[in-house]
Amino acid sequence: MENHHPKPVENYMTANMILIFVNLMWVFVALWSYWGLGVVLILAALLNRLITRIDMARRRRDAKFDGI
Incomplete structure (x- = not known):
């Protein structure tokens, strides 16, 4: 079976x-x-307020995730 990798x-x-x-x-x-x-x-x-809230929520989520 051939292994086809997707192109970037x-x-x-x-x-x-x-x-x-x-x-x-x-x-x-x-x-x-x-x-x-x-x-x-x-x-x-x-x-502007909505975009800022989304950014802060993503930063909080990423800060809690240590990757362990």
């Missing part, structure tokens, strides 16, 4: 980040044009 895939991180940025921008522009800048600022602050 390309790193699409940069392309994904650009697409997330573009999508976030058009959503922000649409919200800004409909409800105003205040809603966009509140949403941006909430997204």
Whole structure:
């Protein structure tokens, strides 16, 4: 029986980040044009808080895992 190893895939991180940025921008522009800048600022602050909480939870989880 032959042993077929999977080939390494390309790193699409940069392309994904650009697409997330573009999508976030058009959503922000649409919200800004409909409800105003205040809603966009509140949403941006909430997204920032959510990303920070996810980062802190991952760091806590990784700190508890010693790898033993």
